[in-house]
Amino acid sequence: MTFEPKIVGFLCNWCTYTGADLAGTARVKYSPNVRSIRVMCSGRVDPVFVIKALYEGADGVLIGGCHPGDCHYLEGNYKALRRYLLLRRILPEYGIEPERIRLEWVSASEGERFGHVVDEFTEEIRKLGPLRIKESLFESMKGDLVHHDEERSAQTGEAR
Amino acid sequence: MKLKIGIYWGAACGGCDVAILDTHEKLLEIADKADIYLWPLATDFKYSDVRAMKDGSLDAVLFSGGVRNSENEEIAKLLREKAKVMIALGACAQGGGVPGLANMYTREEIMRRAYIESESTDNKEGVVPLERSTAGPGYDLELPRLYNTVKTLSQVVDVDYTIPGCPPASLQIYSALGLVWDDMLPKKGAVIGAGDRALCEECPRKKSEKTITHIYRTHEKLPDAETCFLEQGFICLGVATRAGCGSRCIKSWTPCRGCYGPLDDVADQGIKMLGALASVIEPKEEAAINAVLDSVVDPLRTFHRFSLASSILRRRKE
DSSP: OOOOOOEEEEEETTTHHHHHHHHHHTTOOOOTTEEEEEESOGGGOOHHHHHHHHHTTOSEEEEEEOOTTOOTTSSHHHHHHHHHHHHHHHGGGGTOOGGGEEEEEOOTTOHHHHHHHHHHHHHHHHHHOOOOHHHHHHHHTTTSSOOHHHHHHHHHOOOO | OOEEEEEEESBSOSHHHHHHHTTTTHHHHHHHHEEEEEOTTTSOOOHHHHHHSOTTOEEEEEEESBEEEHHHHHHHHHHHHHEEEEEEEHHHHHHOTGGGGGGGSOHHHHHHIIIIISTTOOOTTOOOOOSEEOOSTTOOEEOOOEEEEEEOGGGTSOOOEEEOOSSOOHHHHHHHHHHHHTTOOOSTTOBOSSOSSBGGGTOOSBOOOOOBSOOBOTTTSOOOSSBOTTTTTBOOGGGGSBOOSOSHHHHTTOOOOOTTOOOTTOSOHHHHHHHHHHHTBOOOSHHHHHHHHTTOOSHHHHHTTTTGGGSSSOSOOO
């Protein structure tokens, strides 16, 4: 089966989500890989949301906000930028490519651009391949708690 | 009737046990109210004695430490069967604690570092502990298996209550035990012996608008006596940490390191702290933000110092 990236998009109500809406009404053709979640502001995107999405099976996370200076709440997008930059720094330590998260400024009038962003990001995630965090966590614990009794009976063929 | 309790340590330093001893003369009161059936740090006992007990015969077990080897897990499961109330004691049992940071490495990396590569090790033959040795006739010796992933107590057995802290404040342990013998325990799953607000709410320092332009480590600058540590550029986890410790670090001029764990309904203390810190950094342009972030040394382990094993991702992906 070919790999189809699962991307979770946290899109700000005032700009990017409206931009995505415009992409729809303008019938822009773009990859169907983003599952959009509307948030009131990119500054509402708690980094915990991003980590949770990755853990629960997303291969990438897109955060969409208003262009600098255009935030409906004045500074929310700057908060988003700072959190995004700090989060990117710790992802490699978790063994996760920082390219799996992306922050983009897309205004309400940039429907076309929203399509481009999604296409480009989807292709990038496709190249990176599936993330499989939960699966690799369980794999990493497979060797834990192997009873010596079991090993021994496996060697001797005796029942415990 | 006197209660029966057990006290046990998994992957822990023993500091929680010492915190119990640090209740001083109240320890006599504890001994008055409860018979201690098991306490490796302070009393003589055999696992076989515990195995011989009827299930549910211990009124409460205080289990400190995470689960990092097969012995920890086996005894955690045994004590769960014997205990009416299982209490996770301390930051390691709650969130993995400092030993939980081993989840940033694999078992093989840790064994290699500890027994072969470390600067003080002279081990040219590369001898490492075996889990099982059958050298010589009549010998069949075992050591517990070191796990690849450190687990919290609640990831291995059903935990009824948690007393947080590294170590928990002694009086908080005493008051939590009071809940057991007064039969006043709250709803299952609750954190006991701690507050339900963030440490900031108890912190005596002055707080105002936070705008950080540089992060300092504690040895780089002397903090002033009154202002919030975070405002002065020290990473203080008070915003993301449960109160209940009595602000003991803060009162000693030391920023909070987060040992009392997350507040209720917080899925990941470390990532919450990451979000909080990033939002109070002053610059707005990427390059200037990055210049501030360059002064954050080892963010992952700083934010997750006590909680990596209980965080959402739990370990480095392989």
